Amino acid sequence: MTFDQFMQHYKQEIENCMKQAIIATESDQKLEQSMMYSLEAGGKRIRPLLVLATLIAFDCEPKLGYRTAAAMEMIHTYSLIHDDLPAMDNDDFRRGKLTNHKVYGEATAILAGDALLTKAFELIVSDTKLSTPVRVNLIQLFAKSAGASGMVGGQQADILGENQTLSLADLESIHRRKTGALLSASVLSGAIIAEASDADRLALEKFAHHIGIAFQICDDILDVIGDAEKMGKKTGADADLQKSTYPALLSLEGAKQALAEHTNSAKKALHTMNIDASLLLGLTDLIAVRDF
């Protein structure tokens, strides 16, 4: 299977799995529409594809990871819905489409986010293809990565960091939680399902750490040089909010160099394991080499 075939096929499987999960929910129609709207708003599905690519690297049946992958994308999606709210980033557009609250109103957007987060846990816990200890380990990982010590804590620190000049260490601490935690959890949840060895998990953590930072550097660079139309949202937002970014701290060239270094370190970590890392290498390039 080529990388492109992997991307195309499994993106579809993940999207089907998410859709099925929402259809199977007996709920209020407007709430379901609002949840589906953001789940269907596209994106590269990097997190769920990391789950499946990790499973395949360990020669494990990808189907075992569908629900976990879908759950991961739901958590990511909920975080975007809440981040876009007027009280947070106040974004009207995301991936070229109106943000959830612009279509369904703020109250429903808040509830749709809450419901997606909750649904993610439901999807994993009721996944009878996985043993109960595996489900428990996955939920532990998800809760830790998505919660106050992970993504939500990073988001809070990010808000508090606006209008302040942060050190590189502070900036990395924010992004390790805000973006890195879920990317890490995606890779590690694949490792949990594949029952990877402790040594391999450590190597995967290292890999995930570097792609997490690479991802954020990329995002910051795109915010400076990107084309609003291509990004599907307004660019230059970081500068408007006077946010500390990698290009602001390291210069644009320095940021590009740091990006290359983290990408290399990520790839090196993969090469220490006896796995078929081709898809994970492909995803690393996708994360790190976007349109610039």
Place this chain on the structure above:
Amino acid sequence: MTFDQFMQHYKQEIENCMKQAIIATESDQKLEQSMMYSLEAGGKRIRPLLVLATLIAFDCEPKLGYRTAAAMEMIHTYSLIHDDLPAMDNDDFRRGKLTNHKVYGEATAILAGDALLTKAFELIVSDTKLSTPVRVNLIQLFAKSAGASGMVGGQQADILGENQTLSLADLESIHRRKTGALLSASVLSGAIIAEASDADRLALEKFAHHIGIAFQICDDILDVIGDAEKMGKKTGADADLQKSTYPALLSLEGAKQALAEHTNSAKKALHTMNIDASLLLGLTDLIAVRDF
């Protein structure tokens, strides 16, 4: 142990458990303060006490339920924080204290709610006093009760029902989800930990169904006749929002009668089981006979 001793002792234990859980979280300080603020804002702790009273009714060690009880109160608390937001009920006061967003700002309040919901799942999944199948069953119950087909769906239906005259059936459908789902889950999670028989679980479901409705009827009555100072929040809010309520649909006397009927049905359900139901009976009275 008298009912008052039960209330006093276990309220304290639940509050300690919640506090420990927040202290143990490595997170952003403001986020933690915001989470603690609402957890410490008081309330009767009916849901977590229902968990523990059910355990005691089955002669099961209450300690086994502390984390589950704390998790339940966290989910309840997150729902209050989000419900109070300007985009939702726009309440400035709750239990006589400023609401979370009035103190910490909207962004942090949204994130504190998200973090409490996530923390609830973390608390249960990492509770090593419980077997992995029990933890899986609890999380399944929590996710279903709190999510789109439960509490969040009920909240959405409640918003859509404003300015509309609902039938009694519609009103019960909303409250069965908005308030009833968590009250039910509190009782049923006690049953899961105590490994109650299927017959007893059915009886407990019946019990929980009736106290859920009783709880809501009471709330509606208090909103009409309650004293704002005693309630710690503004009353008459339902009428302002032109919400359908039990007193509006049944008259005040009719609502009081329905309340008595549901309370009796709840108690009857308890009497079909061979358990020591005294604490559950006490909680039923607490729920159904508030200050009027």
